[in-house]
Amino acid sequence: xxxxxxxxxxxxxxxxxxxxxxxxxxxxxxxxxxxxxxxxxxxxxxxxxxxxxxxxxxxxxxxxxxxxxxxxxxxxxxxxxxxxxxxxxxxxxxxxxxxxxxxxxxxxxxxxxxxxxxxxxxxxxxxxxxxxxxxxxxxxxxxxxxxxxxxxxxxxxxxxxxxxxxxxxxxxxxxxxxxxxxxxxxxxxxxxxxxxxxxxxxxxxxxxxxxxxxxxxxxxxxxxxxxxxxxxxxxxxxxxxxxxxxxxxxxx
Amino acid sequence: xxxxxxxxxxxxxxxxxxxxxxxxxxxxxxxxxxxxxxxxxxxxxxxxxxxxxxxxxxxxxxxxxxxxxxxxxxxxxxxxxxxxxxxxxxxxxxxxxxxxxxxxxxxxxxxxxxxxxxxxxxxxxxxxxxxxxxxxxxxxxxxxxxxxxxxxxxxxxxxxxxxxxxxxxxxxxxxxxxxxxxxxxxxxxxxxxxxxxxxxxxxxxxxxxxxxxxxxxxxxxxxxxxxxxxxxxxxxxxxxxxxxxxxxxxxxxxxxxxxxxxxxxxxxxxxxxxxxxxxxxxxxxxxxxxxxxxxxxxxxxxxxxxxxxxxxxxxxxxxxxxxxxxxxxxxxxxxxxxxxxx
Numbered sequence: 001x002x003x004x005x006x007x008x009x010x011x012x013x014x015x016x017x018x019x020x021x022x023x024x025x026x027x028x029x030x031x032x033x034x035x036x037x038x039x040x041x042x043x044x045x046x047x048x049x050x051x052x053x054x055x056x057x058x059x060x061x062x063x064x065x066x067x068x069x070x071x072x073x074x075x076x077x078x079x080x081x082x083x084x085x086x087x088x089x090x091x092x093x094x095x096x097x098x099x100x101x102x103x104x105x106x107x108x109x110x111x112x113x114x115x116x117x118x119x120x121x122x123x124x125x126x127x128x129x130x131x132x133x134x135x136x137x138x139x140x141x142x143x144x145x146x147x148x149x150x151x152x153x154x155x156x157x158x159x160x161x162x163x164x165x166x167x168x169x170x171x172x173x174x175x176x177x178x179x180x181x182x183x184x185x186x187x188x189x190x191x192x193x194x195x196x197x198x199x200x201x202x203x204x205x206x207x208x209x210x211x212x213x214x215x216x217x218x219x220x221x222x223x224x225x226x227x228x229x230x231x232x233x234x235x236x237x238x239x240x241x242x243x244x245x246x247x248x249x250x251x252x
Numbered sequence: 253x254x255x256x257x258x259x260x261x262x263x264x265x266x267x268x269x270x271x272x273x274x275x276x277x278x279x280x281x282x283x284x285x286x287x288x289x290x291x292x293x294x295x296x297x298x299x300x301x302x303x304x305x306x307x308x309x310x311x312x313x314x315x316x317x318x319x320x321x322x323x324x325x326x327x328x329x330x331x332x333x334x335x336x337x338x339x340x341x342x343x344x345x346x347x348x349x350x351x352x353x354x355x356x357x358x359x360x361x362x363x364x365x366x367x368x369x370x371x372x373x374x375x376x377x378x379x380x381x382x383x384x385x386x387x388x389x390x391x392x393x394x395x396x397x398x399x400x401x402x403x404x405x406x407x408x409x410x411x412x413x414x415x416x417x418x419x420x421x422x423x424x425x426x427x428x429x430x431x432x433x434x435x436x437x438x439x440x441x442x443x444x445x446x447x448x449x450x451x452x453x454x455x456x457x458x459x460x461x462x463x464x465x466x467x468x469x470x471x472x473x474x475x476x477x478x479x480x481x482x483x484x485x486x487x488x489x490x491x492x493x494x495x496x497x498x499x500x501x502x503x504x505x506x507x508x509x510x511x512x513x514x515x516x517x518x519x520x521x522x523x524x525x526x527x528x529x530x531x532x533x534x535x536x537x538x539x540x541x542x543x544x545x546x547x548x549x550x551x552x553x554x555x556x557x558x559x560x561x562x563x564x565x566x567x568x569x570x571x572x573x574x575x576x577x578x579x580x581x582x583x584x585x586x587x588x589x590x591x592x593x594x
Contacts, residue, residue, distance in 0.1 A: 053485075073485035074485045074486075074490045074491065077486055089480045089483040092480070093475060094476070094479060102473065105469065112470055112497055115470040116464050168487075
């Protein structure tokens with residue numbers, strides 16, 4: 001399998017703290033890869049480096065063969081990388097439907113001029129975005145929430161809206177930052193099958209997650225981070241048997 | 253969308269109603285202040301887009317208004333008679349860029365056609381806004397407020413200290429702006445009603461354009477930026493680019509309004525560029541509900557009209573300061589909630 005994401009020697013320090021230290025790995029196209037590690041291991045920092053929220057001190061990130069380190073987040077998004085946030089980050093003051101329609105930003109093209117004059121391209125974009133967003137909401141089973149204000153929803157529903165918005169981007173690679181946080185057991189199980197469906201539809205998934213049963217169940221490959229360094233990588237079975245991983249998680 | 257058409261019908265009814273009412277009451281001189289209020293309201297509408305939708309504050313919009321007003325004032329009052337025989341002037345004249353007229357004392361002067369003045373006003377303001385916005389809008393947060401505050405002060409001092417701009421006296425004897433034969437923006441008594449309708453029509457067209465924009469992909473992107481800049485970037489929105497374009501658009505609208513009001517008033521003074529004027533626009537936008545074009549327009553028309561009629565006396569500026577404080581304290585959502593997000 002080809003690598004859709006190829007990371008090499010990635011490092012980032014904040015002040016004197018090395019949050020990510022020389023991390024290298026691949027994410028294979030069409031797979032689900034999980035990133036696990038204790039709190040403060042640098043998982044979210046790594047995600048923020050990949051999506052361009054922060055710039056690496058050194059190292060390279062090849063996405064679909066294109067070097068993306070140092071590019072702004074919207075440029076990286078335009079290459080086909082989407083993400084969700086650990087702290088839910090929906091657009092307040094907008095409905096669920098509008099949130100997902102914004103996810104289709106890169107697949108529509110109305111500009112200031114055509115928008116002001118309400119030219120056919122603007123009306124076409126609106127219709128397309130609305131239909132497409134509705135389809136995604138139906139797919140995720142939350143279409144009845146379409147006209148509710150997104151930030152007024154229950155926690156689990158907000159997570160689903162974030163996922164819907166990311167899927168609307170039709171990404172090649174989807175980064176999920178702790179999507180099961182705050183979900184109950186039943187919701188987590190549903191999330192697991194949704195993520196598998198996403199992969200089967202051709203979207204590569206890279207996920208940070210604390211829920212081990214979920215990670216073990218859905219991942220094709222797992223990578224373990226501790227104190228900013230990669231300490232293990234392999235199939236769920238290999239990771240479960242890895243002594244160093246057990247040590248990091250259970251203490252000596 | 254349907255609801256906004258009802259708004260437009262109400263707007264038209266109100267415009268005609270006010271005209272008929274003032275006429276019936278024999279107070280048609282009110283129309284002059286209403287016309288001026290319309291032009292000030294254009295600035296407010298542009299600011300609603302910038303503040304309410306893109307979430308950026310400008311404390312320098314009076315500066316852009318003044319750039320517009322002074323550009324067209326200078327160009328349409330400059331006397332090119334002494335250079336009449338120069339080839340470049342003859343060329344400009346043959347292209348229709350210049351206009352011959354008589355000044356207040358009956359002397360013949362040759363100046364730029366107000367069309368050139370208005371177009372220059374808009375282009376110049378756009379370029380200046382672009383140059384200010386490029387470095388500032390790359391930063392997150394309220395740096396634009398600080399940069400535009402500095403810009404506004406600079407414009408005010410430059411206007412006040414430069415002979416070309418008439419220093420403290422400003423520029424007077426600015427001719428009317430003939431849009432096309434039979435339709436012109438000027439301060440003559442017999443065109444008072446026409447000017448009232450021209451101004452209200454221009455505001456209506458602006459409202460229509462901005463409403464379309466807000467309901468389009470661009471409007472959703474702007475609201476997304478306001479909602480969460482990080483998430484907006486993550487879905488592929490060029491947040492810096494969008495903020496820049498909205499800022500330039502709002503500055504261009506302000507300059508356009510400044511140019512038109514200058515032709516209507518027949519002049520412009522340095523007071524138009526003062527920082528207090530900028531604060532006034534911001535106060536009106538806040539009182540109108542930030543993200544509400546109709547709310548901003550209604551608030552602007554009422555407050556500007558009362559101010560221009562002198563109801564606030566020497567407390568004029570204080571009233572707008574008080575409005576801003578009261579809104580922030582008691583109604584941060586604005587006093588008028590009708591037509592939110594329309």
